Amino acid sequence: MSVMAVQPSASPATAAVISNSGDARRNGWYPDQTSLTPALVSSGTFGQLFSTPIVGQVYAQPLVVNDLVFVATEANWIYGIDAVNGAVRWSRNVGTPWNPQDVACGDLMPEVGITGTPAIDDQTGTAYFVAKTYTVGPGTAVRWRMHAVDVTTGIERAGFPVTIQGVADNNPAQPFTPVTQHQRPGLLLMDGVVYAAFGGHCDAPPFRGWVVGVSTAGQIRAMFSTRAGDAAASGNGIWHSGSGLVSDRAGSIVFATGNAFGNGSPSTPIPGSTPPPDLGQTVARVTVQPDGTLRATDFFTPFDALTLDAADVDLGAGGPVSLPPAYFGTPAHPNLILEIGKQGYLYVIDADNMGGSQQGPGGGDLLVNRLGPFGGVWGRPGVWPGDGGYVYIPYNQGSMGVYQYGLDGTGKPTFVQRGLSSDAFGYGSSAPVITSSGAASGSALVWLIWTPNGGGAGAQLRAYDPVPVNGTLVQRFAAPIGQATKFTPPGVGNNRVYVGTADGRLLGFGAPVNPPVTIPAIAFPTIAVGQSNTQTATITASASVTIQSIGRTGSAFAVGTPSRSLPTTLTAGQSITVPVSYTPTVTGPASGTLDVATSGGEVKAPLSGTALAPTGVLQSTPVLLSFGGTPVGGVITGTVQFSNGGGTPITIQGITLPATPFSASGLPPLGTVLAPGGTVLIDVTFAPTAIGQFVDDITLTSTGGSSQVELSGAAAAPGVLTISPLTNDFGTVAAGATRNQSVTVSNTGSSTLTITKSKPPSLGQFRALGGLNEGTAIQPGQSVTLQVAFTPPGVGAFSDTWVLNSDQPGSVLQTVTFTGTGQASNGTVVPPPVNGGWTLNGSASLLGTAPGSLLQLTPPEPVLAGSAFWPTPVPSTSLTVSFDTVIGGGAVGADGLTFLLADPSRGATPTSLGGAGGGLGAAGIPGTAVGVVTFPARYVGIAENDSNGSGMNWVTTNTDIPPLRDSVRNVQVTVVNGVMTVSVDGITKLTRSV
DSSP states (O other): OEEEEEOBOOOOOOOOEEOTTSSTTOOOEETBOTTOOHHHHTSSSOEEEEEEEOSSOOOSOOEEETTEEEEEOTTSEEEEEETTTOOEEEEEEOSOBBOGGGGTOOTTTTOBSOOSOOEEETTTTEEEEEEEEESSSTTSOEEEEEEEEETTTOOBOTTOOEEOOOEETTEEEEEOOTTTEEOOSOOEEETTEEEEEEEESTTOSSOBOEEEEEETTSOEEEEEETBTTOTTOOBOOOOGGGOOOBOSSTTEEEEEOOOOSSSOSOOSOBOTTSOOSBOTTOEEEEEEOTTSOEEEEEEEEOTTHHHHHHTTOOGGGBOOEEOOTTTSOOSSSOSEEEEOOTTOOEEEEETTSOOEESOSGGGOOOOSEEEOOOOOOSBOOEEEOSTTOEEEEEOBTBOEEEEEEEEOTTSOEEEEEEEEOSSOBOTTOOOOEEEOBTTOTTOOEEEEEEOSSTTOTTEEEEEEOSSOBTTBOOEEEEEEEESOOTTOOOEEETTEEEEEOTTSEEEEEESOOOOSEEOOOEEOOOEETTOOEEEEEEEEESSSEEEEEEEEESTTEEEOOOSSOSSEEEOTTOEEEEEEEEOOSSSEEEEEEEEEEETTEEEEEEEEEEEEBSSOOEEEEOSEEEEEEEETTOOEEEEEEEEEOBSSOEEEEEEEOOOTTEEEESOOOTTOEEOTTOEEEEEEEEOOSSSEEEEEEEEEEETTEEEEEEEEEEEEOOOOEEEEOSEEEEEEEETTOOEEEEEEEEEOSSSOEEEEEEEOOOSSSEEESSOOOTTOEEOTTOEEEEEEEEOOSSSEEEEEEEEEEESOTTOOOEEEEEEEEEEOOOSOOOOOGGGSOOEEEETOEESOSSTTOOEESOOSSSSOEEEEEOOSOOOOSEEEEEEEEOBOSTTSOBOEEEEEEEOGGGTOOTTOOOOSGGGTTTTTSOEEEEEEEOSSSOEEEEEEEOTTOSSOOEEEEEOOOOOOBTOOEEEEEEEETTEEEEEETTEEEEEEEO
16 A cells, blocks of 8 residues: 655746735835845935926826836826936826816815826736726716836837726626726736726715726726625725735735725624625625636625724725735734724734634634724735834824734734834825845835825835834934825835825935935924924035035924034035924924035935924824624723823813723723823723623713713624533554544534633543644534544553633533553554655655654655555455545645555555656556545545556545645545445545445
């Protein structure tokens, strides 16, 4: 007999694509910027290379293709700009831009043309983008068109542009409405199709979320609607604040949606594997079908989606991010997605089982983890896999938070806050991008566009070191850029950084530059309106230069008298200083520049500060404290914060408490005085005694006004841990032989159960075939089968136990007992391969020499086959064989493996090695084979092979088997009186006469 496996298959090849946020995972990581080091950026030789005038606002991220920057604007102009000197190589207008006043919308004024970041096929040199225009001119019909142009000339490719029109594939009664749809997320180019996502424009009806696919040959392949349950309803737009559609695997797209406006969100318990037609407030996965259309195949919706909707804290303001699995994830959760929106909770989602709606404990969320609440987010996190793994999240009107990857107490992936930026980020600041040389420590920088407010004036390009020092992010570089567009990150390529602006410019930053003087950026501490703070600016000459004048922009800033009278001449290395003061008149972030005119040209240094209100103002965070779900009788606690965001003390005058099942403790006494910046924390408890969803609020009033925090929670009947059978007798088994039995662990209740204790047999005679890890969640109605093998080492009685418990309220330890008797063997017992005596062929090898070491038939390399034979013939009239199988490789890998009863009378020998690929290493070896197969479908089968076959001669198969990849499965084969029975994990799958 032999067991064989074949090569792991390679991942499907994909063309090099240049698109939003680095790649299709949208994590913002650019690992190929080997020379863009922290030392270079802070050396004084890194700075602005050029400022190129263009027509229109730039909301699409600039994309770098070789030595050219591709830029698209809201005026429907596209440009090919020299990446080194900023010269315009070519430009083209693709149509009259649309006027948003057509729907009485003041957003993206004065025109809408190309908003979403294009996708560029680097192999063909083709840029794909979507433009909004009129058929002839203003007042005529509106249309969206997909363009494809040569990036070196701007000339349209054959078959383009393509007008986007038609009805939803998943609801033919729902037409695409070009006037009220807006295309904001970055485009995705995947497998020869360009996908563009749409949402609304100022929520003017009718609008829906759409994913439209246009082939590179110019044919519409997909029209998917996120609001397909009601053809007339609006909502569920996809906008991501500009972040692109995500693809983390072949043929699959992930996106997030916004407000559902009523009934467009899942609001009942629904498994993730059966997505509903309406997908508001949702992270969804759609999969490409054989005919090119898209079908929803998985989703996650927060349990309190209706509450989010009512408060206008849409999830889809943030774009999803796929974490690179080489640096993040565990064997139980190898593929992770992050999502955070206006609510401020960071959802850590299992990309392979996204969680559905109300599938978690007590009808809450089924997630890997949920962290926060933090501040609201318009954008997406940025990801740095080096230094242990970090995530960066700028919060609207708050700091940028820094979170390090790790595992929580149950072994699940989580993120722990390690620091904050020293100042606040205004509305419209961009998502971060991270440049580095691979994952090398010390090579990375975190870049983003900082804006003081939604108008974008006074914006800065900033770079931070990736690892905080003493809890604070260190700013490495800052430069003024003028007026920024909302949420648009800088472009990156060839160790340079590019910024498109709202005032019609492309700025290039790189090295070398030779400014006549260097001036560090000045960030003022937070003060109240009407107060003043002064800092000293140091101006250092790079070469002999005359300082002619010193001025500033930004009404909150003023320049004092320099240390030397002007004009003054400095030699290289000499400095002068000048006091700069910040006296804010309005609250929030402010910006300006220190302008130094020299004989070598003008140099600008950025100024920034944040102001509190002049008098005390009561503020609270979060907007919504979401408790998730718990079984009835469970208890969850959370914390809300009330603070004084103004410049004078305030007094707490009243507290309005929530009703049962919420309660609050740690309340400040009436009359408590909060100094400027002072805070009070209140603990809030959710302890439901009945089933349902609950909402309420807690409100404080003060001399600085009132502030309210919404509360939400869900409760369901508890889960019930049921184990059957609790007593397991294996009977009499020959010494050295093995017999398997199964135990079923079920959740017969109504809430998710979490296994809190799982201690399998440990004495050696009874062995768990696979485990039930502590922390495992078992859904209502779900069962887990535990396989236990009994292998008596000799004659006598043996016993052991498996101890289990869960978080079921009032639960107690449950002990599963195993007994069995060993007797003297009357037949042939074949030892495991590690004991020696086996013949290994091809790529087969032993992974160690210790007892229990595994036989590896193929390493993770392509086109291999291996076999292992016990060379002494074994009678098969009465035979029992048990073995564990693991097929690695994640989503791709080996095609399968076989257990073979080889027939020596027909030519089989101990050195036989069959064909690879679909031959599973057994084809061509005469005998009866049992195979577990992963490609092209997952099944277990019995094959009758002869010496002439190039493939497996399957005579019976069964596809009803659990996942094989990266999972331990026990296979047992018995032959009694000419009948072969095959069991997987203790469940009979095949029976056949042999």
